[in-house]
Amino acid sequence: MALNPHVAALTDRIRQRSHVSRNAYLAQIREAASATPHRCLVSCANLAHSFAASGADKAALREGRQPNIGIVTAYNDMLSAHQPLEAYPAWIRQAARAAGATAQVAGGVPAMCDGITQGQPGMELSLFSRDVIAMSTAVALSHSVFDAALCLGVCDKIVPGLLIGALQFGHLPVLFVPGGPMVTGISNEEKARVRQRAAAGEADRAELLESEAKAYSAPGTCTFYGTANSNQMLMEIMGLHLPGTAFVPAGSPLREALTRRSAARAVELVAGGSEYTPLGLVIDERAIVNGMVGLLATGGSTNHTLHLVAIARAAGIHIDWSDFDTLSAQVPLLARVYPNGEADVNAFHKAGGMGFLIRELLNAGLLHDDVLTVAGPGLRPYTQAPELEPKTKALVWREAPAQSRDEEILRPFLRPFSHNGGLRLLTGNLGRSVIKVSSVKPEYRHILAQARVFDSQEALQAAYQAGSLNRNVVVVVRFQGPRANGMPELHQLTPPLANLLDRGYRVALITDGRMSGASGKVPAAIHASPEALAGGPLAKIQDGDLIELDAERGTLEVRVDPAEWALRPLAQPPSTGHDRGLGRELFGLFRAHATTAEAGATSFGPSFDRTLP
Structure with a gap:
């Protein structure tokens, strides 16, 4: 399908507007790629410090013949969305070894929860925590002993901060590895109703707390379509996840298999190989426009009128709210997920999820297909969904359903909820x-x-x-x-x-x-x-x-x-x-x-x- 002329024209305007700053960014990452020494060419003291505590991987790190993957993690066990990340480093190390590589936790970043700080003074740290996370990511990767990176994070400011920080190391391949949503609790409609009753003085604290505990009841991401889940949509449609990764449930065997495969894929993308895929070339003007289209088509979080702008600028690309508005006139609303509807992201995923959505937008000419992603050239692989073979438990990808399984949640391009974006x-x-x-x-x-x-x-x-x-x-x-x-x-x-x-x-x-x-x-x-x-x-x-x-x-x-x-x-x-x-x-x-x-x-x-x- 030919690219929609309005999308093409907007992308060209962004490219022209960003010409100087984008070229400066690309020059920076080219310089980093050529100037950064291989980790075994740093001083012996530097190198010895980097593997001193690495146990079984010590010999491989010392010899330096294998790729080394840096893990930047937002793990903590207070946040339901990030608690599942506790197991990831061990899985990643095992998968890296199997792929002929090593992996190390390069650093941790803070991960605060807006759901915990809402209405409290601590909420005033929330937005700026994104910039702290970006700087923490830069500190983690500044040791220059990594050939690629995996970013583990989910929620509101964490993913944008990780990406802004990682873009300063745009010469490295970087994959994002999410935790997945929690199981569905009470309906969003019921949750909102109790909140309104409490605001009116008709429900006491005990009733309100019981309702909230039923809504947020297990490890994983909150299931409404707020900023955290909008983050996951963006990482997928911008080509930074493995296809179909965004909304696979937390704690499932498929989620573990995708995490392990993300580590193996990072090994395949390092410099010197035939699939070298630096982050700075994945995130270009086309990927940013794809992200905006996805946000509009799904009615995603308004926070991304801030975060996408900041992410783009980290890659030398300038967008503004007029760009969102221009696209909104061309992009139909294809999903209704709370607060835009009654369903949650688990229901969206079951209805066809990201694979169905991306295929509809690609076939309508609303997405750039000629992009570079961590899955390879082009966005078409993202019309597929992962699954485990029943007998062998091997990870495979198959085409997402041809039709939505629930058109009250997810619709085809020809029957949108609205002809304008959200x-x-x-x-x-x-x-x-x-x-x-x-x-x-x-x-x-x-x-x-x-x-x-x-x-x-x-x-x-x-x-x-x-x-x-x-x-x-x-x-x-x-x-x-x-x-x-x-x-x-x-x-x-x-x-x-x-x-x-x-x-x-x-x-x-x-x-x-x-x-x-x-x-x-x-x-x-x-x-x-x-x-x-x-x-x-x-x-x-x-x-x-x-x-x-x-x-x-x-x-x-x-x-x-x-x-x-x-x-x-x-x-x-x-x-x-x-x-x-x-x-x-x-x-x-x-x-x-x-x-x-x-x-x-x-x-x-x-x-x-x-x-x-």
């Missing part, structure tokens, strides 16, 4: 923001109502409890951007705002903070840029201002006389102590140097963009 750009005199329309009913996508302004989510919740929001209202929660307090997710606002909607009021949210993949049914203009602390227009809004949000037209406007608006002073940020406690003191440098949300909210400085050759 994300839209909003512009107007309130700056630029994004909205996830795939989870908002069409009748709620336009609102004209007076503003009620809050400088914290706690103040909004207090107003809700007092009953002062029982009307048509556009709620503004400002000073939540990256420079203000680290841009926390504001999930705790979803239940009260959803309750207002259920009572028949017209409701919308505008914020310079985040809502992520669990943003839900209330129309939410998020990531407002520039943020209030940086003089953005949200700092001028006052209670009672008339605001119009129109997600269909892509506009967000405050109806105030332009002369009055120009003279309005900026509100001063609250003194909330966001810079103290729970380690927030250590992140002052991140807050001070954070770029805008549309530039990825990174804190790495100008050199990260590689704007000079």
Whole structure:
């Protein structure tokens, strides 16, 4: 199928826009490939340190004739998604030995859980943990004793951070190895209903905790389609997983077989072999566009309007929210997974999963097929799904089902849930923001109502409890951007705002903070840029201002006389102590140097963009 002309044109624009920075990045990885000595050519002291504790692999590492695979892991046993990673290094070492190689854990990266820190001060470290993870990945790989790397991680900031860090070593082959989803618990609909009842004071803490424990009940990734599972979709559609790896259940024999095969595949991709596949050539403009298409086709997490931008820039590629909006007009919504529907990712996987989705998008000309992946040239191998032969238990790949097994969850290109993608750009005199329309009913996508302004989510919740929001209202929660307090997710606002909607009021949210993949049914203009602390227009809004949000037209406007608006002073940020406690003191440098949300909210400085050759 010929590539969709709009997709082709956008890719060309991105390529031209990124010409200088991309060439600078490619020059950097070429230099690294030629300048980095083989590990056995470093000093004897350096080399001896690298294998001193390697036991059975010590002789092989000393001789240096075999490839050595570095493992960067986000393992901890507090996070359900990362607990399964505990067993992976042993499997990987065994598989590497069988393939004539060695493997070592190069380093660990932090892995915090937004589900644990939601509404807590620690949430203000969440977004910047991505940059810490990127730096930790760079530290792990900086020893220059690895021929390839395996990145073990799953959740929200972990995968983007691992990839941003690994891209600084783009001369190495890198595979991502996920943990897989947990078994399905109670339905997402039931979970959301109890949360809304608790917000309304109709369910006590014991009932709410029992509901949450039934929803998150086992090792593995949370099964709703939030940022963690959007990460897995992206790694697959961008060619960094083995095909079909994303949503194989945690703890299954197939998951172990795929982990072992990932190690063996890394050995096949090292420099000097016929399949040398450096990460920096896998992640190019085409792969980034494929990632955006996948995000739109599945209604994925809005967090990736930050993370994909930052990932692209790590590879010298410049994208912005206009690119997402352009693609949204061309990419149909083919999946409905909670919060865009009632099903979870396990049901999506059973309905045909990534193999079916990628084949539909390829056949429609919406994905670049001429890409380099860890499975080899071209994206077609990703239309297959892995399985174990019943008798031999050998790992094989077969074509994904020709038809969806459940069209309430996953549909073909010719019968989409919507002819437009799941994300839209909003512009107007309130700056630029994004909205996830795939989870908002069409009748709620336009609102004209007076503003009620809050400088914290706690103040909004207090107003809700007092009953002062029982009307048509556009709620503004400002000073939540990256420079203000680290841009926390504001999930705790979803239940009260959803309750207002259920009572028949017209409701919308505008914020310079985040809502992520669990943003839900209330129309939410998020990531407002520039943020209030940086003089953005949200700092001028006052209670009672008339605001119009129109997600269909892509506009967000405050109806105030332009002369009055120009003279309005900026509100001063609250003194909330966001810079103290729970380690927030250590992140002052991140807050001070954070770029805008549309530039990825990174804190790495100008050199990260590689704007000079």
